Amino acid sequence: MRPLAVRRAALLAAAALALLFERSAAAEDATLFWRGQSYPVAASGTEFRIADAARALGFEISSDPTTGVLTLTGHGHRVLVGAGTAQVPVDQQLVPISRPAQTVSGALYAPADFFEKVLFPLVGATGTYDASKHLWTLSEGSALAIDATVVRVAPATQVILKQSVPAKFSPAPAASSIAIRWPGQTLVAPFSEHRYEDPFVSAIRFTGDSATIEFREPGLAARAYALTGPDRVIVEISRAGAPSQAPAVPAPAPETAAPVIVIDPGHGGVETGAIGTGGLQEKQATLEIAARVAATLPKTLPCRVVLTRDTDLLVSLDDRTSVANHEKADLFLSIHANSSRITNARGSETYYLSLEASDKLAQEAANRENQAPSLEETPAAGSSSNRDLDFILWDLAQSAHLKESSELAEAIQDELNVVSGTANRGIKQAPFRVLVGATMPAVLIETAFISNPEEEKKLSSPEFQQSVADAIAKAVARFFARRRSGASGPPPAATATPTPAAPR
Amino acid sequence: MTRRAAALLLLSLALAVAGLILWTRGGPVLAGRRRARLFLRVTPAAAAPSPGAAAVTPVETVRLTLFFLGQEDGKLRSEERDIPKPNGAGAALKAIFNELQRGPTRPDLVAALPARIQLRNAFLLPEGEVVLDLAVDSGLSFGSDEEIGIVASLVDTVLQNVAETRSVRILVNGEPAESLGGHVDLTRPLLYLRGELAP
Numbered sequence: 001m002r003p004l005a006v007r008r009a010a011l012l013a014a015a016a017l018a019l020l021f022e023r024s025a026a027a028e029d030a031t032l033f034w035r036g037q038s039y040p041v042a043a044s045g046t047e048f049r050i051a052d053a054a055r056a057l058g059f060e061i062s063s064d065p066t067t068g069v070l071t072l073t074g075h076g077h078r079v080l081v082g083a084g085t086a087q088v089p090v091d092q093q094l095v096p097i098s099r100p101a102q103t104v105s106g107a108l109y110a111p112a113d114f115f116e117k118v119l120f121p122l123v124g125a126t127g128t129y130d131a132s133k134h135l136w137t138l139s140e141g142s143a144l145a146i147d148a149t150v151v152r153v154a155p156a157t158q159v160i161l162k163q164s165v166p167a168k169f170s171p172a173p174a175a176s177s178i179a180i181r182w183p184g185q186t187l188v189a190p191f192s193e194h195r196y197e198d199p200f201v202s203a204i205r206f207t208g209d210s211a212t213i214e215f216r217e218p219g220l221a222a223r224a225y226a227l228t229g230p231d232r233v234i235v236e237i238s239r240a241g242a243p244s245q246a247p248a249v250p251a252p253a254p255e256t257a258a259p260v261i262v263i264d265p266g267h268g269g270v271e272t273g274a275i276g277t278g279g280l281q282e283k284q285a286t287l288e289i290a291a292r293v294a295a296t297l298p299k300t301l302p303c304r305v306v307l308t309r310d311t312d313l314l315v316s317l318d319d320r321t322s323v324a325n326h327e328k329a330d331l332f333l334s335i336h337a338n339s340s341r342i343t344n345a346r347g348s349e350t351y352y353l354s355l356e357a358s359d360k361l362a363q364e365a366a367n368r369e370n371q372a373p374s375l376e377e378t379p380a381a382g383s384s385s386n387r388d389l390d391f392i393l394w395d396l397a398q399s400a401h402l403k404e405s406s407e408l409a410e411a412i413q414d415e416l417n418v419v420s421g422t423a424n425r426g427i428k429q430a431p432f433r434v435l436v437g438a439t440m441p442a443v444l445i446e447t448a449f450i451s452n453p454e455e456e457k458k459l460s461s462p463e464f465q466q467s468v469a470d471a472i473a474k475a476v477a478r479f480f481a482r483r484r485s486g487a488s489g490p491p492p493a494a495t496a497t498p499t500p501a502a503p504r
Numbered sequence: 505m506t507r508r509a510a511a512l513l514l515l516s517l518a519l520a521v522a523g524l525i526l527w528t529r530g531g532p533v534l535a536g537r538r539r540a541r542l543f544l545r546v547t548p549a550a551a552a553p554s555p556g557a558a559a560v561t562p563v564e565t566v567r568l569t570l571f572f573l574g575q576e577d578g579k580l581r582s583e584e585r586d587i588p589k590p591n592g593a594g595a596a597l598k599a600i601f602n603e604l605q606r607g608p609t610r611p612d613l614v615a616a617l618p619a620r621i622q623l624r625n626a627f628l629l630p631e632g633e634v635v636l637d638l639a640v641d642s643g644l645s646f647g648s649d650e651e652i653g654i655v656a657s658l659v660d661t662v663l664q665n666v667a668e669t670r671s672v673r674i675l676v677n678g679e680p681a682e683s684l685g686g687h688v689d690l691t692r693p694l695l696y697l698r699g700e701l702a703p
Contacts, residue, residue: 066598067597082624092631339646341578432648
């Protein structure tokens, strides 16, 4: 062999070794040091083999051969881990982790915070991964994992601090903030600081054993109380003197000011909504119809109209309702185009909120809310367990308007039946997210089936769009006229000339 | 030692070390890259018995009540089906999902679940809450009726068939979500949706 060939072989060998050693270093195993013993935990990049740590901590491990779900049982707890899911069921709760567990060579691996937020607290230990030493050194004493959520419940804002385990807390209110302290606890915080667009809460910061909620303006009132199942601290922030709970049904008082009507064109941005076979996107049709409704309504009755979007923009469902609540709207109308797996489905439909899906749970939670201690109490021993209904006040807000929402839906459906020339399909109820938080009568209007080629063509025609807008405006005017007259029950039906019942 | 022999020795040594490292570490990183993430793990179907083969021991079965959409009105209607008895809650939930996705046998019914929704994981929590983690193709879009049909078909079928269950929580792609496609509220556990059943 010539010297050049030898040099090439040597270079190739060196490169192969370097690559392998680099790979080896990237996946260097971790060590778990607990109660005077060291346990190896296999690593793959920044993920660690769950079974290694669980076994070291005394959990029994079983794996479901059909689903691949790993069950860890021990210390009075049960943990379920499945590949691809970043929510870990721990007993009756779901604990969020930064990244989902993943399968590597047939074993489940998880990021470091799975061990720190889920496993270590279950054995009464706490520890943070030292990446430079590839080491967890656990100390006795449970860490308290906190998950923070900010929810606008007009006229207040709720900060929900969900705890991994029950813990005593104490609030420290100040002019521009309120600090929630868990004395003596080691916190596993979801972040060190997070900023919010909420009207009352500008930021939440975690330092030491405290979470500090910064107000957007000084002088806001705050009250904190604990709920269980899951264990959490609720901090409710409102303007001083404002009612802290969702308002009751506004009396149909004499309307001196022009009513405010919020029109919500469904979907938008990357969320196209349903797409017809001819390519029409629901977001496009809803925007065009909503613009026509907004232009037509003021010609039918004196009112102020607000659109939740007037361009091709993605707006979250909760933000759409927030617009209506912020504007103190009198009505909320969400405009959509329907789609069905039933190929010949056609016609229009009007929905109002159904609480069927969560009525029982909502009632349980409502009872608990009513019994909530006023301030700084830790959960009472034996207090009724509840389910995770963080947005219960939103439910209550719309449930107070269900009767009027039903009347409005009926008025709109009557008029739309005339437009579509179909037999009355009746109004419907469904657990639609966009209706849940509305603190005023609210309906979702399915103008026509975009999945039906014939109706898809109608949806893109200006004539049909305008006839739908006219029908909605007429129904809204009738609704307000009826309300002003103080009459109860649905407004008188429009005259329809129905064709034979349309299949869905 | 000749230069050629030295080069061969060096190369052999490198390959031996490489093999040893891969073998002892089980190659998690390489394997992790090679292995695609399978969201739905399908149990291999049993091979069909060949003619003249010995009689197979009867498999214990369970009867499922599955809810599909009625072709006429889009309301949920039931169809019963026997399947091999699943071993445990997770396997039962997986089997139910698979049967819903397989669709109805009756011509007057339509499957509510599109093929591009897969079941990533299913958990049964101690107090009867079922958690279904759906892998939903980002290109999917739904209308209201379609979305209600998907959710109601899943929720009602699960609560109908799995004992001791009281609610179903649906996650989308591993995380909590407002909805599947802009309509049905998924931020809380869902109870039996009786309003979607055919009268």
